[in-house]
Amino acid sequence: MVRYSEYFLTTLKEDLSNKEIASYSLSHRAGLIRKIASGIYAFLPLGYRVLKKIENIVREEMNRAGAIEMLMPAVQPADLWVESGRWQIYGPELFRLKDRNDRDFCLGPTHEELFTSLAHVDIKSYKNMPLNLYQIQVKFRDEIRPRYGILRAREFIMKDAYSFSSNEEDLDIIYNKMFEAYCRILERLSLKYFPVEADTGLIGGKSSHEFIILAGSGEDELLYCPECGYAANYEMAKFTPSQKKNGNIETPQETKEVHTPSIANIKSLSAFLNVPAEKIIKTMLLKDNDGNLFYVLVAGNREINIQKVQNCAGTALELIDSQTDDTGIAIGFIGPLGLDKNVRVYADNSLKGSVNMVAGANKKDYHIKNVCPGRDFNPDIWGDFSFPLDGDLCSVCGKPVKFEKGIEIGHIFKLGTKYSEKMDAMFLDSNGKLNPIIMGCYGIGVSRILAASIEQLHDDKGIIWPLSIAPFMVNLIAINMEDVKIAEAAEFIYSELAGAGIEVLFDDRNCRAGVKFKDSDLIGIPVKVVVGKNFLENKKLEIELRKDSGKIALDLENTIKFIKEYPQNNLF
């Protein structure tokens, strides 16, 4: 297929100055990618081969699931974004540009607007649906801080699908098909992954799942239960707060005001009063757009999860802190006692059944001891408003949960009518009535998969590609091209392997064998076929496997047979 001497492949012995993480260092050293600018990369021929293979797996599974491929432009006119309201909402992450006539455009970070606008023009009737359209496209997000090479780039390649249906049932069917397709994709890539419940936020919708690939260097944290298999994004994970058992049950005491001068945070309060943080009621002050106040209570050792509070309140909330404070309230000394009836008090489950707690006195430099929820105050709502901690229990089966780091590789989402309503994408139902189209969107990071695969599968010698996306199946190594007999034999074997339909990289360079072996391991080709003395003397080729360095010697015919059968029994 390819001769090394005629190919464009440059490997590097030395590392980058900025090593960051294995996948970046290796994809650079192995000649897969080159950095062009911050967060912007070129795919070199070898990397592009891998990318194409990933794309094809994604494409095959999307087609199998009934989605239809098309292609939208990467540059999008601003008016569509104004229509959806996101031109205003989207921050500096949206890469905006103007044309020569000063018209506004952006580089698409995602394509809801374009697909919804297409639906507006071309979907008129319930008879046109259900429909699921997808593309494999370049996206651009001007990230705050691009890092980890291609794992978190500003320009990246993504498959995004958008579904259109006339009823919730059809949406559910497509959603489930996409869920299954994503599982199939990740399994074909031999990646360890978790489908995880994700936040649907204020948009609502029944469900959303993220597909997380396990990797220690990942930026996403997930919670899972080894017992029952429940898994969720750290941000929205349901759990039961563990209650510290002190053995004897505490008797509720009388409340007592204590002077706590300038002790305005949990850490110093805990030290000042000599009580553990979990015995303190942390009170956070939030407000909605109309200025309504929300007091959110959580155990002092925990952190409030504003997203969960928002989901419960059904409105966007903003934290009021000492920097932004304009309420005249003694931030740092607020508490649940003696509050106006018109403020809402939300209490986290971690405070349920607690007694003799310390809380702010709503008076500068004072706290109150021995506060008992239920006796001294009653919150409007008890609920889950915090992040899980080590030792917390699974909300499904009650067993202790575990945490794992990972990389988000895919996200599927029931959009509902959010975009179709704003952008007037309506259809006529069987009764002749106009309704907004019900949508879903389904994304998977194609270029991110490349990096994540390396992150998950490599050793100190280099990359270990799974067979499904290895740039080549076989690296044919001629031990010494100056030896005419070996060179001739290698040429013959090369044409035999290529003729048998095997993807082979023929390392025909006139260099020492060691260089070829090191390079082969670095770029991670699954099977090495070595032509050397053993072939001249015994007509035997040596086969060495990248994954475990296993070696066997076979004649040419059996080598081809072995290679052809190898993928049937192995993933990598």
Place this chain on the structure above:
RNA sequence: CGGGGUGUAGCGUAGCUUGGUUUAGCGCGCCUGCUUUGGGAGCAGGAGGUCGGAGGUUCAAAUCCUCUCACCCCGACCA
């Protein structure tokens, strides 16, 4: 956006504190020749730098000052 750091050959770097001994050094890679050829070879020779850019100080600037650009790191709500 806030704080910090770095820009010297394709890559990795030394030199900068204390300006002149540097014709800017070294390793990898690259080119030529000879030797070598089973896990990143050896010897010999060679090409490649406006020291990120602009201005300034000075007899003299990679080195000091100012501005600028690029890249990188850390942080960006937790009473």
